[in-house]
Amino acid sequence: MAERVIxxxxxxxxxxxxxxxxxxxxxxxxxxxWLFTVDHKRIAILYxxxxxxxFLVGGLFAAIFRLELLTPEGDVLQADTYNxxxxxxxxVMIFFFLIPSVPATLGNFLIPLMIGARDxxxxxxxxxxxxxxIIGGTLAVILTFTGGVDTGWTFYSPLSTSYANTNVxxxxxxxxxxxxxxxxxxxxxxxxxxxxxAPGLTWFRLPLFIWAHYATSVIQILGTPVVAITLFxxxxxxxWGVGIFDPGLGGxxxxxxxxxxxxxxxxxxxxxxxxxxVISEVMSCFSRNRVFGYEMIxxxxxxxxIIGFIVWGHHMFISGQSMYAxxxxxxxTMLVAVxxxxxxxxxxxxxxxxxxxxxxxxIYAIGFMGLFAxxxxxxLYLGNMGLDVPLHDTYFVVSHFHYVMVGGMxxxxxxxxxxxxxxxxxxxxxxxxxxxxxxxxxxxxNFTFFPQFMLGWLGMPRRYHSYHPDFQVLNIFSTAGATVxxxxxxxxxxxxxxxxxxxxxxxxxxxGARGLEWEKCTSPPDPHNFKEIPIxxxxxxxxxxxxxxxV
Amino acid sequence: MSEAxxxxxGPVVAHHFETWEQHEESCTMGMWLFLAQEVMFFGGMFCCYxxxxxxxxxxxFEGSSxxxxxxxxxxxxxLLLSSFTMAMGVYxxxxxxxxxxxxVMGMLxxxxxxxxxxxxxxxxxxxxxxxxxxxxxxxxxxxxxHHYGQLADFDGPGGQGALxxxxxxxxxxxxxxxxxxxxxxxxxxxLMIKCLKGNFNEHSYLHILFFGLYWHFVDxxxxxxxxxxxxxxxxx
Numbered sequence: 001m002a003e004r005v006i007x008x009x010x011x012x013x014x015x016x017x018x019x020x021x022x023x024x025x026x027x028x029x030x031x032x033x034w035l036f037t038v039d040h041k042r043i044a045i046l047y048x049x050x051x052x053x054x055f056l057v058g059g060l061f062a063a064i065f066r067l068e069l070l071t072p073e074g075d076v077l078q079a080d081t082y083n084x085x086x087x088x089x090x091x092v093m094i095f096f097f098l099i100p101s102v103p104a105t106l107g108n109f110l111i112p113l114m115i116g117a118r119d120x121x122x123x124x125x126x127x128x129x130x131x132x133x134i135i136g137g138t139l140a141v142i143l144t145f146t147g148g149v150d151t152g153w154t155f156y157s158p159l160s161t162s163y164a165n166t167n168v169x170x171x172x173x174x175x176x177x178x179x180x181x182x183x184x185x186x187x188x189x190x191x192x193x194x195x196x197x198a199p200g201l202t203w204f205r206l207p208l209f210i211w212a213h214y215a216t217s218v219i220q221i222l223g224t225p226v227v228a229i230t231l232f233x234x235x236x237x238x239x240w241g242v243g244i245f246d247p248g249l250g251g252x253x254x255x256x257x258x259x260x261x262x263x264x265x266x267x268x269x270x271x272x273x274x275x276x277x278v279i280s281e282v283m284s285c286f287s288r289n290r291v292f293g294y295e296m297i298x299x300x301x302x303x304x305x306i307i308g309f310i311v312w313g314h315h316m317f318i319s320g321q322s323m324y325a326x327x328x329x330x331x332x333t334m335l336v337a338v339x340x341x342x343x344x345x346x347x348x349x350x351x352x353x354x355x356x357x358x359x360x361x362x363i364y365a366i367g368f369m370g371l372f373a374x375x376x377x378x379x380l381y382l383g384n385m386g387l388d389v390p391l392h393d394t395y396f397v398v399s400h401f402h403y404v405m406v407g408g409m410x411x412x413x414x415x416x417x418x419x420x421x422x423x424x425x426x427x428x429x430x431x432x433x434x435x436x437x438x439x440x441x442x443x444x445x446n447f448t449f450f451p452q453f454m455l456g457w458l459g460m461p462r463r464y465h466s467y468h469p470d471f472q473v474l475n476i477f478s479t480a481g482a483t484v485x486x487x488x489x490x491x492x493x494x495x496x497x498x499x500x501x502x503x504x505x506x507x508x509x510x511x512g513a514r515g516l517e518w519e520k521c522t523s524p525p526d527p528h529n530f531k532e533i534p535i536x537x538x539x540x541x542x543x544x545x546x547x548x549x550x551v
Numbered sequence: 552m553s554e555a556x557x558x559x560x561g562p563v564v565a566h567h568f569e570t571w572e573q574h575e576e577s578c579t580m581g582m583w584l585f586l587a588q589e590v591m592f593f594g595g596m597f598c599c600y601x602x603x604x605x606x607x608x609x610x611x612f613e614g615s616s617x618x619x620x621x622x623x624x625x626x627x628x629x630l631l632l633s634s635f636t637m638a639m640g641v642y643x644x645x646x647x648x649x650x651x652x653x654x655v656m657g658m659l660x661x662x663x664x665x666x667x668x669x670x671x672x673x674x675x676x677x678x679x680x681x682x683x684x685x686x687x688x689x690x691x692x693x694x695x696x697h698h699y700g701q702l703a704d705f706d707g708p709g710g711q712g713a714l715x716x717x718x719x720x721x722x723x724x725x726x727x728x729x730x731x732x733x734x735x736x737x738x739x740x741x742l743m744i745k746c747l748k749g750n751f752n753e754h755s756y757l758h759i760l761f762f763g764l765y766w767h768f769v770d771x772x773x774x775x776x777x778x779x780x781x782x783x784x785x786x787x
Contacts (some may be wrong), residue, residue: 041655119567121577187584195577196568221584225592229727233599237724242689244599244719249688249712259595533569 023426023524033521036297038123039527044109045424047100052493054096054137057144057487061089065465066448066482069475074466080464083150084166088143090153095175096137097181098268098409102115102274103189103220106416107213109424113517113525114207116534129184136178139388143170152463154264157245157256161237169238172231179228182270186220189213191361198516200536202206204298207515207540208291211298212277213491215305219266219273223309227263230256238357254320261312269308271405272372273301275412276343279365282349282419285513286362287354288542293346300339307336317388326385333383340376344369360434364415367442371407375400378453393463396456399449407445414441414492421496422510423517426524427503428551433495447481504551512547515540558576562754575757582761586768593772596724600779603716611711613705614721615783617686617698622676623781626669627773633665634770641763647753649746656746662766663739666732673729681718688715688722721780728776731769738762 034042065085071448077085109124112119120126143149149171151160160168193214197206209526234256237243245256284291291297313321313329347369356362377399381389391397418438422428448523451474460471467475509518517525520534567573604611640658648654681687684696692715694702704716731759742762745751 006683026658117567121567122581123565125581183588187581187588190584191577191581194580195573221588222591225588226595229592229595233596233723240689241716242719244603244716244723247721249715250607250709251716252602252606255599259598 009357010414023128023522024527025425027380027527030267036127036128038119039113040108040120040123040126041525041527043126043130043426044105044107047104047108047133049103050130050137051097051100054092054140055489057091058092058097059489061085061092063482065089066479068465069467070479072467072469072472072475078463080150083152083417083463084148086463087149087152087171091102091171091175091406092140094153094235094271095178095236095268096133096140098271098405099178099183100133101271101409101413102278102416103213103216103270104130104181104185105276106413106420106497107189107216107274108185108422110517111192111210111213112196113423113521113529114210115193115196115201116516116520116530116536117192117196118533119283119527120188121196122188125184126188129181129188132184133178133181136174136176136181139174139177142265143167143174146170154260155231155234156260156395157234157237157253158247160234161245162241162248169235170240174233174237175390176228176231179224179231182220183224183228186217186224189217190221193217197471198534198536204295205536205539206298207277208280208294208297208301209277211301212273212280215301216270216273218302219270223263223266223270226259227267230259230263230434241491252314257316257319258312258321261315262309262514265312265315266305266308268401268404269304271409272412273304275299275368275409276301277417278412278416278419279347279368280343281513281515282361282365283350284541284543285419285511286357286359286365287351288357288512288543288545288547289350289354290539290543291346292349292352293342294540296342297346300342303339304336307332307339311336311383314383314385314388318392323385330383330385337376337380337383340372344373344376357549359549360429360431360438361415361419361511363435363438364411364418367438368408368411368415371411371442371445375403375405375407378403390459391456393461393462394456395452395462398462399452399456402449402452407449411441411445414438417492417496419511421499422468422506422551423521423523423525425500425503426500426522428506428510429492429495429499429503433491437488437491440484440491443482444486444488448478448485449481451475451477451481465539506551510549510551512549514542514547558660578757578761582764586764589768593727595723596720596727597775600720600724603713603720604783607709607713607716609707610709610717611783612706613702613707614714614717615780617694617702618721618781619677619698620660620781622672623777626672627777628664629669629672630770630773633662633669634767636661636665637763637766641756641760644751644756644759645753647747648753655751659739659743659746663736666736666739670729670732673725677725678722686718688719724776725780728772731772735762735766735769738765 007413023041029390034046036122037043037046065077065082068074074082108120111117147167148170149164149166151164151166151171155172160172174516193206193210211517214490233244237245242249243251245251245253247253280291312327313325313332317330319328378396382391382397382400418429418434455471455474455478458471460467506523508521508523510523511518516534516536520530555666562571563572564571564574568577570607636658640655640662642652643649643651643658650656680698684699686699686702692711694700702714703711705711707713709716739762742758745758
């Protein structure tokens with residue numbers, strides 16, 4: 001083997017392990033050292049800040065239209081404005097918050113640490129993906145201030161191509177560009193997981209967080225380009241006024257829906273699988289117990305990624321797709337529930353006979369399990385072709401996917417953030433406040449969305465700014481709950497920022513957790529992660545039940 | 552640890568890799584994954600093509616007859632030749648012949664030259680006449696003139712609409728292919744500069760190798776596009 005000559009990265013510090021007070025946050029403080037960093041940990045922080053901003057923006061849209069829905073009449077917003085608000089809420093939350101949420105922040109930060117690598121495989125590509133995200137995000141912000149878009153986040157043709165008078169082109173451009181950020185992140189993770197594992201870290205010793213991200217990355221690479229080209233075709237059609245999906249030429253709008261959902265259904269697994277990875281870590285750590293059925297959870301992640309690619313037609317049961325295709329899609333949809341259920345049962349099995357510790361991340365994780373079980377279970381209702389016909393496009397659907405996306409992914413994201421915050425910042429947040437916020441979010445969430453199940457069952461259609469007066473009581477419940485939920489989301493912002501300045505130092509392993517990121521890294525980690533690349537000699541989650549909380 | 556990279560006999564390993572093998576394998580896998588996503592990217596359009604060709608076979612027959620298979624064949628041969636010169640560039644890189652006519656530099660020039668001919672022929676002899684004779688889907692649609700006038704008479708299943716769909720796909724797919732070639736030209740210029748700077752030698756060949764893969768991918772897309780559009784009605 002040729003002698004190793006190391007490429008010099010400008011301004012990156014030499015490794016100095018005699019000075020443990022130097023870590024990735026403080027070795028340089030200039031704006032340039034942040035904006036041109038190739039360090040996966042700093043890029044994760046950049047993502048964390050950016051997606052938090054978009055979460056706030058998306059939340060504000062929701063706050064306004066929840067206010068409108070307080071009364072049956074359209075009084076706060078006009079119909080047109082209401083359409084724009086729910087569309088922007090969807091576009092921002094899905095493309096700019098949920099898809100990058102766990103992978104781009106926690107994944108970026110933790111994957112190299114968990115597998116014992118010094119960085120992701122392509123550090124500059126990692127930075128590029130953040131810039132692509134920011135360009136897409138900037139377009140989305142410009143979109144908001146130049147009239148918005150009112151087609152719904154699905155951009156269905158021919159509404160989006162022929163009839164909408166809003167800025168559809170800018171909206172699809174923003175989504176198109178941001179898609180490449182997601183593709184590059186997935187590509188980076190796949191190569192990193194394949195090629196950069198520490199010696200002794202075999203596939204079945206990997207933390208389940210890594211397996212979940214592996215499955216997610218496969219979807220990102222194989223699914224996202226398809227929606228990219230589909231949105232590109234919509235953009236082209238928009239410019240010339242006619243195009244491939246144009247019914248005026250004999251084109252088929254249902255073909256658009258097929259191509260769109262071919263990505264956008266697997267995309268919901270991009271939005272949940274990384275969250276499941278977080279829950280596996282947290283469940284095992286705070287049950288002081290090796291995760292139950294490790295291999296089954298790992299395979300179920302891959303199973304979800306694979307089966308997830310062949311169920312998209314369940315979004316189109318009443319769109320005019322063949323009934324026989326619908327039956328097949330309905331059956332396959334039942335099938336994809338199996339691996340998700342395996343996970344839920346295995347997490348429960350992990351808690352059984354474990355020493356459960358009631359720390360904030362665990363409260364979030366248990367909240368996740370309850371909410372995700374409801375979200376996933378109602379998914380089976382909707383996956384039944386017969387039952388979907390009356391429930392399609394009602395609030396039942398809205399509530400179902402919010403239980404999965406917010407009750408699942410946002411809870412998991414906050415769970416992970418609370419779990420790894422001491423690692424990322426070296427500081428501990430006030431745990432009483434954090435426990436309160438977890439409970440407020442759980443209660444507020446159920447208050448917001450459970451009434452929507454009832455509304456949907458009673459037949460209230462989604463995407464209208466006014467509704468029949470009979471539905472008002474439940475809508476008031478929902479809006480009141482949304483207020484509580486909003487407050488719940490704001491609490492962590494305050495104590496997280498407070499903890500950076502005033503929090504107690506956390507030490508390298510405050511939770512007594514297992515894993516390379518806890519056992520071999522300082523908090524916050526060194527710019528180069530490890531003093532020496534660790535050698536792994538045991539399975540993941542080798543908990544003995546005697547670990548202690550040390551903060 | 553080293554202060555800076557410097558010319559040596561060995562390959563330069565990026566700071567976060569442990570060995571050169573790890574570096575090389577990672578980059579290779581990354582490149583193939585990139586190509587996998589490119590396949591899916593083009594796959595969406597191929598899917599549209601399949602659906603509409605199945606729905607409107609007569610329009611496809613008529614539209615394809617209007618395309619000049621000889622111009623397409625000429626371009627195909629030039630593109631295949633450029634794939635050969637690119638492959639030779641990879642070979643010369645790995646054998647250490649860089650700034651020579653029969654070396655990486657010469658092969659990059661040849662690839663660029665052949666690629667530009669392809670795009671120029673496409674613009675001059677294919678897209679421009681179609682534009683001039685109204686073979687533009689949308690409000691400008693109105694085939695007339697020597698080459699394409701007969702299209703206006705088509706009234707088979709799907710009618711003029713289906714014919715426009717054929718040409719929409721033709722323009723979008725060959726256009727996206729040409730866009731990939733233009734990006735390739737840009738990369739070739741960048742590689743030439745790196746060549747002149749002396750960045751490549753027999754130990755440092757990944758850039759050229761990966762551009763070679765990209766270029767072959769662009770070629771392969773065209774190898775599918777040519778029969779799909781030009782040879783639906785086989786030439787007699």
